[in-house]
Amino acid sequence: MKAKYTLSIITFGFFIATACEKLLPVSPYENAVLDGTIKDLTTAETAQFLRGDAAFAKVFTANTGLGPLFVSNSCISCHAGDGKGHPSTSLIRFGQTDETGNKFLLLGGPQLQHRAITGFNPENIPSGASQATFIAPSNTGLGFLEAVSDADILALSDPDDKDNDGISGIPNWIELANFLTPKPNAITKNGKYIGRFGRKAGVYNLFNQTVNAYNQDMGIVSAYSPNDTYSKEALDPEVTNAEIADVVHYLQTLKAPIQRSVESTEVKAGKELFVKNQCGACHTPSMKTANSTIQGLNNKTFAAYTDLLMHDMGKDLDDNYTEGSAKTFEWRTTPLWGLGLAKDSQGGKVHLMHDGRAKSIEEAILLHSGEALKSRQKYAALSSKEKQELIKFLESL
Amino acid sequence: MKKTYLFWLFLLGLTQNIFAQIDTTLFRRKPILDSTKMNIDAVYSRPFLQVGRTPLGVGGYAEMNTNFGITDGIGEGFSFQMRRMTLFLGGSLHQKIKFMSEIEFEDGTKEINIEFAAIDFQFNNLFNFRGGIIMNPIGAFNQNHDGPKWEFSDRPISATQMLPATFSNVGMGFYGKKYSKQWVFAYEAYLTNGFDETIIDNGNSRTSLPTAKANKNRFEESSNGQALFTGKIAIRNRKIGEFGLSYMGGVYNKFQDDGFILAPKRALNVFAIDFNTTIKKTKTSIITEWAWVNVDLPNNYAVQYGSKQSGGFVDIVQPVYKKPLLGFPNSTFNIACRIERVDWNVGKFTETGDKIYDEVISIMPAISWRPIPSTVIRFNYRIQKQWDLLGNPPSKTGVFQLGVSSYF
Numbered sequence: 001m002k003a004k005y006t007l008s009i010i011t012f013g014f015f016i017a018t019a020c021e022k023l024l025p026v027s028p029y030e031n032a033v034l035d036g037t038i039k040d041l042t043t044a045e046t047a048q049f050l051r052g053d054a055a056f057a058k059v060f061t062a063n064t065g066l067g068p069l070f071v072s073n074s075c076i077s078c079h080a081g082d083g084k085g086h087p088s089t090s091l092i093r094f095g096q097t098d099e100t101g102n103k104f105l106l107l108g109g110p111q112l113q114h115r116a117i118t119g120f121n122p123e124n125i126p127s128g129a130s131q132a133t134f135i136a137p138s139n140t141g142l143g144f145l146e147a148v149s150d151a152d153i154l155a156l157s158d159p160d161d162k163d164n165d166g167i168s169g170i171p172n173w174i175e176l177a178n179f180l181t182p183k184p185n186a187i188t189k190n191g192k193y194i195g196r197f198g199r200k201a202g203v204y205n206l207f208n209q210t211v212n213a214y215n216q217d218m219g220i221v222s223a224y225s226p227n228d229t230y231s232k233e234a235l236d237p238e239v240t241n242a243e244i245a246d247v248v249h250y251l252q253t254l255k256a257p258i259q260r261s262v263e264s265t266e267v268k269a270g271k272e273l274f275v276k277n278q279c280g281a282c283h284t285p286s287m288k289t290a291n292s293t294i295q296g297l298n299n300k301t302f303a304a305y306t307d308l309l310m311h312d313m314g315k316d317l318d319d320n321y322t323e324g325s326a327k328t329f330e331w332r333t334t335p336l337w338g339l340g341l342a343k344d345s346q347g348g349k350v351h352l353m354h355d356g357r358a359k360s361i362e363e364a365i366l367l368h369s370g371e372a373l374k375s376r377q378k379y380a381a382l383s384s385k386e387k388q389e390l391i392k393f394l395e396s397l
Numbered sequence: 398m399k400k401t402y403l404f405w406l407f408l409l410g411l412t413q414n415i416f417a418q419i420d421t422t423l424f425r426r427k428p429i430l431d432s433t434k435m436n437i438d439a440v441y442s443r444p445f446l447q448v449g450r451t452p453l454g455v456g457g458y459a460e461m462n463t464n465f466g467i468t469d470g471i472g473e474g475f476s477f478q479m480r481r482m483t484l485f486l487g488g489s490l491h492q493k494i495k496f497m498s499e500i501e502f503e504d505g506t507k508e509i510n511i512e513f514a515a516i517d518f519q520f521n522n523l524f525n526f527r528g529g530i531i532m533n534p535i536g537a538f539n540q541n542h543d544g545p546k547w548e549f550s551d552r553p554i555s556a557t558q559m560l561p562a563t564f565s566n567v568g569m570g571f572y573g574k575k576y577s578k579q580w581v582f583a584y585e586a587y588l589t590n591g592f593d594e595t596i597i598d599n600g601n602s603r604t605s606l607p608t609a610k611a612n613k614n615r616f617e618e619s620s621n622g623q624a625l626f627t628g629k630i631a632i633r634n635r636k637i638g639e640f641g642l643s644y645m646g647g648v649y650n651k652f653q654d655d656g657f658i659l660a661p662k663r664a665l666n667v668f669a670i671d672f673n674t675t676i677k678k679t680k681t682s683i684i685t686e687w688a689w690v691n692v693d694l695p696n697n698y699a700v701q702y703g704s705k706q707s708g709g710f711v712d713i714v715q716p717v718y719k720k721p722l723l724g725f726p727n728s729t730f731n732i733a734c735r736i737e738r739v740d741w742n743v744g745k746f747t748e749t750g751d752k753i754y755d756e757v758i759s760i761m762p763a764i765s766w767r768p769i770p771s772t773v774i775r776f777n778y779r780i781q782k783q784w785d786l787l788g789n790p791p792s793k794t795g796v797f798q799l800g801v802s803s804y805f
Binding site: 025027061062072073080086090115117118344 | 467468469470471472594595597598599600601602650659660695697698699700701746747748749751754778780785786787788789790793794795797
């Protein structure tokens with residue numbers, strides 16, 4: 001009898017042990033998610049990535065420095081799954097209409113903090129200020145974009161349209177914040193530097209973006225940006241320099257989105273149409289990084305489908321707000337990599353263009369104008385099958 | 398040396414005089430038909446050891462388990478978890494005056510809490526006074542939470558991450574029962590200290606009533622000078638089962654300080670229903686509890702913090718093999734399943750009109766063996782899907798747990 005029980009228990013244990021493997025959820029395919037690291041990180045770099053990941057997910061409260069005015073309470077709340085943001089966490093900037101700067105800095109500009117901790121009232125847009133809504137971009141592959149040399153960006157620019165293709169492309173020349181150090185071989189123009197991050201390319205590098213986001217998005221002051229957005233007074237740091245460095249490293253070393261369905265006939269045909277329709281004149285299919293101390297970013301070729309330049313996008317996308325030297329109708333070419341995964345970070349639907357107004361890839365294409373007008377017209381002239389192929393290609397990115 | 402000798406002599410004397418009074422009427426294997434016990438009785442319906450004829454009763458329970466879980470293919474490996482050891486200490490000071498306490502050591506000594514420490518004045522069945530540290534009777538699990546009573550190592554998600562499990566507060570109030578043939582009616586009504594603003598400003602980035610448990614000052618003073626009301630009515634039919642309806646509500650924010658008005662008063666309201674029964678023919682036990690939370694939020698507050706939440710669980714337990722086994726004459730094997738769901742943010746996004754998610758569903762089949770009614774060895778498998786605020790593809794979690802829990 002005892003032997004029978006023992007045998008039963010052993011059999012049951014064996015069944016459970018073998019069933020465990022089958023019953024546990026498996027990892028999604030690497031190309032189906034945006035999070036993950038670039039290749040060839042050292043152990044120390046991986047450890048810093050993990051610290052940055054934790055800091056990126058850290059939720060701030062009133063007790064830990066949130067606000068008193070803020071847009072959201074953590075980095076991750078606007079960049080779910082490291083992907084594109086959702087309209088519920090979009091932000092509003094206001095007050096600048098030309099290259100002479102923002103006239104509303106003393107009235108809360110450039111960014112609206114439309115939320116406040118209890119006991120405080122959120123900001124309102126000052127009377128007479130123009131405004132634009134911005135939806136959070138995805139985080140992935142940013143290290144590659146940061147590692148592109150200024151010279152390479154300038155080489156793509158054609159401000160006078162010398163090649164007569166209707167596409168110009170100019171950098172956004174910005175002033176450096178006092179806590180920033182120019183990168184080696186930085187190119188300047190009248191004491192200004194090339195901005196490359198943000199919808200208006202008004203941000204110099206990922207360190208710049210991280211410090212600004214802590215301060216402007218969450219009301220978290222740092223040694224680099226000590227002034228509180230509510231009181232305007234310099235306060236004790238609410239985030240350490242080390243935490244900021246970890247988040248910057250995290251953003252630098254997040255992997256680039258991996259294309260899916262590369263061998264699909266439709267995707268291949270769509271890619272040909274993408275080139276043929278001159279989409280790639282702004283959404284440059286290939287770029288390369290310069291020298292980097294991070295091996296995985298050192299002299300790498302990548303396909304972000306951006307030129308990091310500003311382009312005239314037409315009056316329908318002119319919100320009468322700008323940053324740096326850019327015109328109000330100019331927007332930095334948005335990287336298309338990760339486009340097919342946008343819905344997985346935006347709640348199952350897509351919210352494209354700078355403010356999320358486009359609810360499909362096709363709608364986004366049809367909102368292109370200005371320098372992109374010809375490409376839009378070419379898209380409109382495609383057959384249904386060709387349109388489908390082009391969109392399949394974009395979804396594969 | 399002499400002291401050690403006397404100590405062992407004392408212990409020896411103790412073991413010869415103690416006897417166990419195990420009231421197992423709340424165990425689901427026992428037909429509820431035989432019982433008039435209700436959730437309200439949970440605090441006393443526990444096995445105690447009494448020292449001779451003294452009025453002192455001591456007891457408690459302990460529970461531990463293994464844990465092996467994977468979320469989307471990534472896990473932290475295998476762990477042993479000492480969930481808690483809880484000590485009961487109670488006594489009768491008079492035929493109508495009782496004291497009962499429950500002290501819990503969670504995760505080793507990571508958290509040490511007095512979960513219950515109250516003096517009861519039992520005037521008659523229908524009218525009793527209770528004062529001290531009280532477990533707010535919202536839902537059923539908060540009061541009836543002892544590990545050995547359940548077939549699952551984990552407590553219900555709704556009871557721990559939406560409602561605050563074992564949420565206790567200092568306060569006072571009344572309770573009582575009324576018997577009428579097949580029916581028993583019970584009520585409880587207490588005023589206690591309550592919540593604070595951490596419920597809408599916390600590291601969980603969601604409205605979280607359990608966050609208030611971290612405020613140990615609530616045993617010393619109210620966070621805002623306002624009392625929290627918790628009330629419950631329950632009715633049991635010996636053939637049908639027990640149905641409970643409970644409410645907890647009050648102002649949670651610090652609206653004034655030092656005579657200055659800081660903010661409007663903001664209230665929270667929690668409603669819960671619970672039901673438990675045992676089907677006589679099949680001996681199948683069903684226990685369920687669902688709750689709804691409403692919190693008044695400031696305007697323009699972060700969307701992550703929802704003003705409405707809802708969630709609950711259903712446990713189904715089926716005895717399948719009840720025969721003497723390995724020297725245990727009342728040995729019982731059960732199969733069980735818990736189904737649960739919590740929505741931490743019920744509503745729609747203002748910007749898009751789309752549903753706000755931040756919710757979880759979980760199914761947890763289980764096999765348990767009770768060699769004696771007050772001891773359970775249980776094997777659980779949890780499969781869970783959790784959605785973020787936006788409703789992006791859910792994270793999928795699978796967890797295996799083998800645990801033991803027993804009164805002592």
